[in-house]
Amino acid sequence: MLVGGKQYLSVWMEGRKVCMVDQTLLPFQFQIFESGSYLTTCEAIRKMVVRGAGALGAAAGYALAQAALEAPIHNYSDFLLQARKEIESTRPTARNLFFAVERVYNASLSSREHAVEEACRIADEDATASEQIGVLGKTLIKNGSRIATHCNAGWLAFVDHGTALSPVYHGFREGKSIFVYVDETRPRGQGARLTAWELHNAGIPHAIIPDNATPWYMSRGMIDLMIVGADRIAINGDVANKIGTLGKAIAAQRYHLPAWFNVGATFKL
Amino acid sequence: MLVGGKQYLSVWMEGRKVCMVDQTLLPFQFQIFESGSYLTTCEAIRKMVVRGAGALGAAAGYALAQAALEAPIHNYSDFLLQARKEIESTRPTARNLFFAVERVYNASLSSREHAVEEACRIADEDATASEQIGVLGKTLIKNGSRIATHCNAGWLAFVDHGTALSPVYHGFREGKSIFVYVDETRPRGQGARLTAWELHNAGIPHAIIPDNATPWYMSRGMIDLMIVGADRIAINGDVANKIGTLGKAIAAQRYHLPAWFNVGATFKL
Numbered sequence: 001m002l003v004g005g006k007q008y009l010s011v012w013m014e015g016r017k018v019c020m021v022d023q024t025l026l027p028f029q030f031q032i033f034e035s036g037s038y039l040t041t042c043e044a045i046r047k048m049v050v051r052g053a054g055a056l057g058a059a060a061g062y063a064l065a066q067a068a069l070e071a072p073i074h075n076y077s078d079f080l081l082q083a084r085k086e087i088e089s090t091r092p093t094a095r096n097l098f099f100a101v102e103r104v105y106n107a108s109l110s111s112r113e114h115a116v117e118e119a120c121r122i123a124d125e126d127a128t129a130s131e132q133i134g135v136l137g138k139t140l141i142k143n144g145s146r147i148a149t150h151c152n153a154g155w156l157a158f159v160d161h162g163t164a165l166s167p168v169y170h171g172f173r174e175g176k177s178i179f180v181y182v183d184e185t186r187p188r189g190q191g192a193r194l195t196a197w198e199l200h201n202a203g204i205p206h207a208i209i210p211d212n213a214t215p216w217y218m219s220r221g222m223i224d225l226m227i228v229g230a231d232r233i234a235i236n237g238d239v240a241n242k243i244g245t246l247g248k249a250i251a252a253q254r255y256h257l258p259a260w261f262n263v264g265a266t267f268k269l
Numbered sequence: 270m271l272v273g274g275k276q277y278l279s280v281w282m283e284g285r286k287v288c289m290v291d292q293t294l295l296p297f298q299f300q301i302f303e304s305g306s307y308l309t310t311c312e313a314i315r316k317m318v319v320r321g322a323g324a325l326g327a328a329a330g331y332a333l334a335q336a337a338l339e340a341p342i343h344n345y346s347d348f349l350l351q352a353r354k355e356i357e358s359t360r361p362t363a364r365n366l367f368f369a370v371e372r373v374y375n376a377s378l379s380s381r382e383h384a385v386e387e388a389c390r391i392a393d394e395d396a397t398a399s400e401q402i403g404v405l406g407k408t409l410i411k412n413g414s415r416i417a418t419h420c421n422a423g424w425l426a427f428v429d430h431g432t433a434l435s436p437v438y439h440g441f442r443e444g445k446s447i448f449v450y451v452d453e454t455r456p457r458g459q460g461a462r463l464t465a466w467e468l469h470n471a472g473i474p475h476a477i478i479p480d481n482a483t484p485w486y487m488s489r490g491m492i493d494l495m496i497v498g499a500d501r502i503a504i505n506g507d508v509a510n511k512i513g514t515l516g517k518a519i520a521a522q523r524y525h526l527p528a529w530f531n532v533g534a535t536f537k538l
Contacts, residue, residue: 186455186479210455212480212513219515244481246488247520254519 005120008127008159010055011062013120016069018062020050023156027197038066038083045090045097051190052157053231054126057096061119063087064104068115080108095232123159130161137167137227140258141176145224148181148214151242152194153229164227165198172204180206181223183214185244211244215251225258274389277396277428279324280331282389285338287331289319292425296466307335307352314359314366320459321426322500323395326365330388332356333373337384349377364501392428399430406436406496409527410445414493417450417483420511421463422498433496434467441473449475450492452483454513480513484520494527 005013011020018041022033033049035041041063044050050059067083084105091097100122107118141147153164161169172178180199185191192208199206209217217223226248232240239245252258274282280289287310291302302318304310310332313319319328336352353374360366369391376387410416422433430438441447449468454460461477468475478486486492495517501509508514521527 184455186453186481210480210512212455212516215516215519216512243479243485247481247484247516250484250520250523251516254523 005123006127008058008123009155010052010157010159011050011058012123012159013062013065013116016066018044018059018066020044020055020059021156022049023051023194024049026156027193027200035066038063038070039086041066042086042090045087048188052152053094053096053229054130054158054163055156056091056094057100058119058123058126058159060087060090060094060097061100061104061122064101064108065116065119068104068108068112071112077109080105093231126158127160130155130158130163130166133163134161134166134170138170138174138176140225141167141171141178142224143176144178145171145176146179146181146222148183148217148223148226148248149195150183150191150211150214150226150228150244150248151185152190152198154195154198156194156198157229162198162229164229165195167227168199168204169202172202178204180204181214181217182206182208183211183244183248184208185242186211190242211247214248215254218251218255218257223257226252274392275396277327277392278424279321279426279428280319280327281392281428282331282334282385285335287313287328287335289313289324289328290425291318292320292463293318295425296462296469304335307332307339308355310335311355311359314356317457321421322363322365322498323399323427323432324425325360325363326369327388327392327395327428329356329359329363329366330369330373330391333370333377334385334388337373337377337381340381346378349374362500395428396430399424399427399432399435402432403430403435403439407439407443407445409494410436410440410447411493412445413447414440414445415448415450415491417452417486417492417495417517418464419452419460419480419483419495419497419513419517420454421459421467423464423467425463425467426498431467431498433498434464436496437468437473438471441471447473449473450483450486451475451477452480452513452517453477454511455480459511480516483517484523487520487524487526492526495521 018035020033022031025031033044035044041059045059064083064087067080071079084101087101088098104115104118108115149164154162168178182195183191196206196208228241228245230239230241287304289302291300294300302313304313310328314328333352333356336349340348353370356370357367373384373387377384418433423431437447451464452460465475465477497510497514499508499510
């Protein structure tokens with residue numbers, strides 16, 4: 001009766017299952033993790049099988065849709081409320097997770113079908129928004145650009161396309177020559193493990209560098225712009241993002257580099 | 270007939286042997302590497318068994334003293350010249366190594382004994398200078414100071430005391446309360462592996478943090494000063510040091526922290 005939405009790249013729903021690229025195994029192993037219950041999806045979020053702002057939002061929405069499918073009729077609303085709390089406890093810093101859970105929860109109040117539809121809609125919106133970031137953002141990338149990134153804000157971190165990497169992908173597909181300096185992103189290595197893996201698969205020339213090295217490359221005029229994702233952007237332009245973003249932003253400012261956070265928002269330092 | 274100099278902490282000479290703490294094994298294993306020939310000492314320098322500006326200078330001086338002891342009488346000067354070139358090829362970026370080799374080479378022209386004496390004198394001078402850095406530098410450290418470091422410029426990196434850490438040791442011994450933020454220092458981890466090990470052994474409270482995190486701690490007012498070593502300081506104040514120093518310096522400037530390079534020189538940003 002209920003089927004999932006589109007099969008996206010990083011995370012999607014098939015019937016009652018939530019499927020996701022297991023990001024803990026990359027870059028050494030590519031494996032799809034299939035979760036048959038909302039509690040298993042919660043565990044996957046906790047263990048960073050899935051990570052990244054948009055991907056977490058989609059996964060959390062799917063998890064609550066799973067819960068709606070699992071909930072017994074006689075105890076439907078209590079079950080959903082409990083599931084919502086459980087999902088919200090998995091990653092207290094992920095804002096996307098909270099608003100996805102809220103939307104799917106509200107939809108679940110009318111029916112299970114609406115819960116699943118809403119979860120799929122959240123994923124669709126994330127994919128569309130990420131694609132639009134690429135369409136708009138690619139105009140900022142000149143032919144021959146040398147671009148620095150931090151952490152992973154590519155398609156693994158969203159439902160598709162990514163945010164920081166979306167303009168890179170779109171520009172590259174248009175034939176622009178691009179080189180990406182990928183910092184390791186200690187302590188968890190999302191740059192070295194995930195961004196480099198994405199770029200390798202896309203055939204985009206890149207190098208992994210220690211987090212320490214980015215300011216030096218900037219000082220030598222070897223980086224034209226830096227693009228990073230952002231967990232959140234406040235209305236005054238303040239940005240919340242992964243540890244290390246601040247140091248890179250200060251260095252970019254020092255060397256007068258253009259820097260954009262979540263290109264759609266185009267905040268300049 | 271020939272005995273070495275004093276037994277220092279990181280590197281010293283005993284008869285014809287050069288002894289050094291094997292820094293490649295730390296922090297998991299403490300082991301003294303004993304080199305019986307100048308070529309073995311060269312290999313130890315290449316493999317970073319010994320590293321750090323002052324320790325490299327001492328090791329290189331000792332290596333050439335070893336060569337003077339090994340050189341056959343009929344071929345003494347050719348052997349020494351060849352040994353000098355060999356030692357100089359081990360670490361082309363280490364200035365201390367070059368001036369130590371030059372001094373010991375000049376001494377070796379008069380006799381083997383002079384070569385050994387000169388090598389020991391270089392180690393003595395390094396230990397004395399490092400101690401003086403501590404004596405002068407400790408006045409810069411207030412009680413309760415929270416200090417950031419980068420890489421390792423402690424006693425492992427010099428013949429004794431260290432440069433950046435010498436004021437920390439001297440201040441701590443005076444009873445000052447001190448907390449040290451030790452950055453990992455990717456890609457080789459000298460902070461996480463060596464500086465943290467030194468501080469642990471000295472009983473000085475500290476935490477290892479990712480290189481990425483230092484600017485954030487500065488922005489929160491959690492770091493009072495940053496002390497780093499310097500491979501070289503030019504007369505105009507320019508500093509050459511390990512990758513990552515630039516980014517930390519820019520962040521320290523942004524947050525108006527005092528920053529000293531090789532405290533003896535007291536360059537402020």
